[in-house]
C-alpha cells in the first residue's frame with residue numbers, strides 16, 4: 259500500500275476517483291479473492307478499472323455460470339461470492355442464480371451495469387428494470403446514484419449479504435456513475451438503522467427448551483443449513499452428545515453432523531431414510547436447528563410430527579411458525595444458541611429406549627437397491643465414488659435423481675463439503691458451482707456429480723475448467739433421461755414419458771475432448787472402478803460419462819401429499 | 831416507518847404479492863422525521879398468524895425501520911374521499927342536507943353535478959357513499975386509510991382490519 263493510500267485510510271479523510279475505481283478498491287478492502295463475471299457495454303468502465311487492478315477475475319462463458327460459480331464458492335467458504343454482469347441480458351441471465359441463492363440463504367454480492375442515468379426509463383439499448391426484476395429474489399438491492407456512495411454501498415452490501423440470515427445483495431450501477439469522478443471517504447460508516455439481526459438468543463427461551471428436553475422421552479434434533487451457515491457443527495455434536503439426542507438432517511444440512519456418529523439418524527424428507535422420517539413422525543420433542551420446514555422435508559403438514567412439541571432455533575424470526583406451529587421459538591444464531599445450551603448442561607432426557615428404537619430402525623430398514631454385478635446401477639456409482647475418495651471429497655451436484663442418490667449414498671463426516679441447489683432445484687447448477695468450490699479449496703478433491711440432462715444446461719463452463727486447469731472430477735450419471743421427471747411420470751402419470759427420454763445425446767467424451775479435457779465413457783462396474791482410480795490420480799480435470807442402468811428410481815419415497823409414516827420402497 | 835429511498839415502496843408491495851397477501855389500501859407520505867416515510871397498509875385477514883408472518887417479513891426488509899400491527903390498539907385513522915354526484919336543481923338541497931351531518935363539504939359545483947369531500951374513518955365514508963348512491967355517483971376517489979396509535983391507549987377497539 260502506498261503512503262498516500264495509508265493516509266487516506268484515516269477516518270474522515272476523502273479521496274477522489276471514479277465510481278469504477280471506488281468499486282474495485284472496495285472489493286479489495288473486503289479481501290475478495292475471486293470475482294466471476296462477464297463484460298458488456300454498461301460495465302466497460304468497471305472492466306477497465308479491473309484490467310490492471312490485480313483482482314482475480316474468472317470469465318465464465320455465460321452469466322448463469324458466473325453466479326452459480328459464486329454460489330459454489332460461497333457455499334464452501336461462507337464468504338460472499340462476487341459477480342459482475344452487464345446491463346439488460348447480462349443482468350437477466352443471473353436471475354436464476356439470485357433466486358437460487360435467495361432460497362438457500364447464500365451470501366452473494368452481485369454488480370450489474372445499468373444504462374446511463376440520463377436515459378434510464380427510455381427503453382435504452384440493453385436497459386432492463388433490474389431493481390424491479392430482482393427485488394423479490396434479493397435480500398436487498400441498490401441502484402447507485404452517485405459515485406461517491408459506492409464505498410458505503412459496497413461495505414453495506416457485504417455486511418448484509420453475510421450477516422444474519424445470509425442472502426444475495428445486488429448493486430445496479432449506471433454507466434455514468436462508474437465513469438464519473440467523485441470525492442468520498444474510503445471507509446465510511448454504514449447507514450443501516452433498520453437492520454439489526456438478532457444473534458443472541460433470549461435466555462428465557464433457552465431455559466424453556468432445556469426444560470422441554472429434560473421431560474422428553476423421544477427427542478430428536480433436526481439439523482438444517484443454519485447449522486452450517488453458523489459454522490456450528492462442533493457445537494451441534496457436543497450438544498447432541500451431552501444430551502444423548504439423535505440427529506436427523508435436511509438435504510442442505512448434510513455434513514452438519516457426522517454420518518459415522520452413533521446418534522446420526524440420516525436425512526429426512528421425500529427421499530430420506532426410513533429411520534429419520536419415523537423419528538420425525540414419532541418424536542415427542544422436535545428441536546429444529548436452522549431448518550425452514552420445507553415441504554420436501556415435512557411431507558403432508560397435517561401428518562407432520564403429530565405428537566411433538568416443536569422447538570425452533572432460527573436466526574430469521576419469520577421462519578419460526580411459518581409452516582409448523584412452534585411452542586418454543588428461539589431467535590438467534592445457531593452457534594450461540596447451541597453454545598448456551600451446552601453451557602447450561604440441562605437435565606438429561608430419559609431417551610435410551612428411543613435411541614435404541616431408532617438404532618433398530620436404522621439396522622432393519624437401511625437404504626437398498628436391487629442389482630448384481632452385471633449392471634452398473636447409479637447408486638453403485640456413488641458408492642464407488644465414496645470408496646475411492648474415502649468419503650473425503652467435496653461433492654457438488656446438479657438436480658434430479660443423481661442428486662438424491664448422492665445425498666443418500668455419499669455419507670459425510672465433515673461439514674462444508676456438500677454443495678447442492680436445494681430450495682430452487684436449479685438444473686445447470688453443478689458444473690459452474692464446482693468451479694467455485696474448487697477455487698474456494700484448491701487442494702480439495704471436488705467431484706461434480708451431474709445428470710446427463712442438467713450437464714447440458716451449463717456445459718460451456720468446461721472452457722473455464724480447462725483454462726484454469728481445475729482438477730474437478732466430473733461424473734455424469736448418464737441414464738439417458740430427465741430421470742427425476744421420468745420417475746414421476748412412471749409413478750404418477752401412467753408411464754406416459756412425455757419429453758423426458760433423451761434419445762439423441764452428443765458424445766460427452768468428444769465434447770470434453772473438444773475443450774481439452776480428458777474423458778472416458780464407462781459402462782461396467784469394473785470400468786467405473788478403474789476410471790475413478792485414474793481420475794483421482796490425475797492432476798487436471800477429467801470427465802467420466804458413466805452409463806448407468808436406465809429406469810432406476812429413487813427410493814424410499816414419500817409420495818406427494820403423504821406423511822412420514824407412509825414411505826414407499828422401504829424394504830425389499 | 832421506512833427509509834425514504836428508491837425502491838422501498840416497490841419492495842413492500844412486492845412482498846405482499848410474493849407472499850400472496852391482498853392489500854385493501856396503502857398510503858404513503860412523509861413522517862415527522864426527515865427522510866422517513868410512514869406507510870399505512872390495510873389488509874383483510876382471517877388468521878392472526880398471517881398478520882404475524884406479514885409483520886415479520888416486513889421487518890426483514892433492510893429499509894423498514896419499524897412495523898406495528900395496530901389492529902387491536904386504539905388508533906386515530908382517517909381516509910379522504912372525493913365524490914362527484916349527479917345533482918339537479920331539484921335535489922341539490924337534499925344532497926346538501928346529507929353533507930352537513932357527515933361534516934363533509936362541497937368543493938366543486940357544476941350545472942349537473944356536485945363534488946363532495948369527506949374525511950373520516952372508512953366506515954363513515956362507506957355509509958356516506960351508500961347515501962349518495964341513489965343520486966348517481968359519477969366519479970369516486972378514495973385515498974385509503976392512514977393511521978397511528980392514539981396518544982393514550984385504551985384497549986379493545988377490536989377490528990378486522992390490520993394496519994402495518
Ligand SMILES: Cc1ncc(C[n+]2csc(CCOP(=O)(O)OP(=O)(O)O)c2C)c(N)n1
Pocket residue numbers: 656657658659660661683684685686708709710711712713735737739740741742743
Ligand atoms: C432449470 C430446471 N428445469 C427443469 C427442472 C425440472 N427437473 C427436475 S429434475 C429434472 C431431470 C434432470 O435430469 P438429469 O439432469 O439427467 O438428472 P437425473 O434426474 O436423470 O439424474 C428436471 C427436468 C429443474 N429442476 N430445473
Ligand SMILES: [Mg+2]
Pocket residue numbers: 709710711735736737738739740741
Ligand atoms: Mg439423467
